[in-house]
Amino acid sequence: MPGSSRTYAFLGPEGTFTEAALLQVPDALQAVRVPASNVNAALDRVRDGSADAAMVPIENSVEGGVTATLDAIASGEELRIIREVLVPISFVLVARPGIGLEEVRRVSTHGHAWAQCRLWVDKHIPEAEYVPGSSTAAAALGLLEQDCTYDAAICAPLVAREHPELSVLGEDIGDNPGAVTRFILVSRPGALPARTGADKTTVVVPLPEDRPGALMEILDQFASRGVNLSRIESRPTGQYLGHYFFSIDADGHAGEARVGDALAGLHRISPGTRFLGSYPRADKQVTPVAAHTSDAAFSAANTWVQSILGAESVAGESGSEASRTA
Ligand SMILES: O=C(O)C(=O)Cc1ccccc1
Numbered sequence: 001m002p003g004s005s006r007t008y009a010f011l012g013p014e015g016t017f018t019e020a021a022l023l024q025v026p027d028a029l030q031a032v033r034v035p036a037s038n039v040n041a042a043l044d045r046v047r048d049g050s051a052d053a054a055m056v057p058i059e060n061s062v063e064g065g066v067t068a069t070l071d072a073i074a075s076g077e078e079l080r081i082i083r084e085v086l087v088p089i090s091f092v093l094v095a096r097p098g099i100g101l102e103e104v105r106r107v108s109t110h111g112h113a114w115a116q117c118r119l120w121v122d123k124h125i126p127e128a129e130y131v132p133g134s135s136t137a138a139a140a141l142g143l144l145e146q147d148c149t150y151d152a153a154i155c156a157p158l159v160a161r162e163h164p165e166l167s168v169l170g171e172d173i174g175d176n177p178g179a180v181t182r183f184i185l186v187s188r189p190g191a192l193p194a195r196t197g198a199d200k201t202t203v204v205v206p207l208p209e210d211r212p213g214a215l216m217e218i219l220d221q222f223a224s225r226g227v228n229l230s231r232i233e234s235r236p237t238g239q240y241l242g243h244y245f246f247s248i249d250a251d252g253h254a255g256e257a258r259v260g261d262a263l264a265g266l267h268r269i270s271p272g273t274r275f276l277g278s279y280p281r282a283d284k285q286v287t288p289v290a291a292h293t294s295d296a297a298f299s300a301a302n303t304w305v306q307s308i309l310g311a312e313s314v315a316g317e318s319g320s321e322a323s324r325t326a
Contacts (some may be wrong), residue, residue, distance in 0.1 A: 009043075011042055011138050012135065022183075028055075031275050040072050053185050057112070065235075081184045091154050091170050093170035094168055101170070108131035139156035141163070193278065198280060198286045199252060203276060204274040206272040228287070257298030
């Protein structure tokens with residue numbers, strides 16, 4: 001709509017990797033961008049309508065799933081993923097001026113950043129104590145406060161460049177040079193993004209209890225329809241010990257027959273299944289579809305079944321069950 005500006009929340013403050021992900025969304029460049037102090041606060045802004053969408057981290061190639069995000073989108077008012085963004089990650093260690101590496105005792109950063117710099121920390125500052133931070137940028141900016149209780153922070157190189165008052169004590173300190181984090185743009189439920197042929201579908205499936213083979217049945221809904229999975233992780237529901245849900249990414253779009261059919265199967269097995277969206281893959285890799293799981297094959301199969309039921313309804317016109325339900 002001309003004249004109306006969209007509002008995007010993100011895990012802030014300015015300078016987080018999440019902000020870098022948001023800046024890859026062309027729309028967001030002209031939009032109002034609102035930093036939030038944690039993932040839940042960013043998603044709450046979408047739920048209460050004060051933001052149209054929120055960018056949050058969901059998965060890292062080294063450290064795995066961002067549990068705060070996986071849990072926050074799995075329950076509460078429904079949300080939808082409408083886009084994913086990949087950001088290559090590299091880290092620096094910054095400190096207040098005058099502090100040398102040998103003086104660093106306490107280091108703050110986001111938990112995922114700390115976990116990705118273990119080898120460097122063990123080698124260069126083995127005695128350092130970890131102080132959890134809400135984000136990498138928040139930890140770095142905290143160093144500029146009078147009453148800061150730590151000596152250094154791990155953050156993005158951009159934050160160090162924008163704050164020359166911080167001194168860089170280590171560059172490229174990540175254990176894995178190819179680390180990539182995946183971020184998701186989340187909105188309230190609405191029209192699904194259009195099919196592109198290179199899409200991903202995310203669902204949350206509570207594991208039915210006391211049912212041997214339940215996980216196998218869940219996986220079979222995808223396997224038997226030729227749907228590939230790119231991520232599956234279990235998380236405790238938090239209700240009681242031993243109660244889990246699975247967070248699953250599958251290749252394909254809910255509008256494709258094989259994916260829609262798999263979703264219907266999941267709902268039969270686990271009626272609490274939550275659809276979290278179908279959206280274009282960031283790497284644009286087209287999903288290969290075998291002929292027997294194509295939309296055309298599903299449509300031909302349905303037509304065949306309908307033709308059988310049609311023939312039965314003619315035969316049973318005198319009022320059989322088949323003629324009433326066909
Ligand atoms: O804290 C940040 O900068 C974030 O955006 C979260 C995060 C932390 C570490 C790796 C990737 C994303």
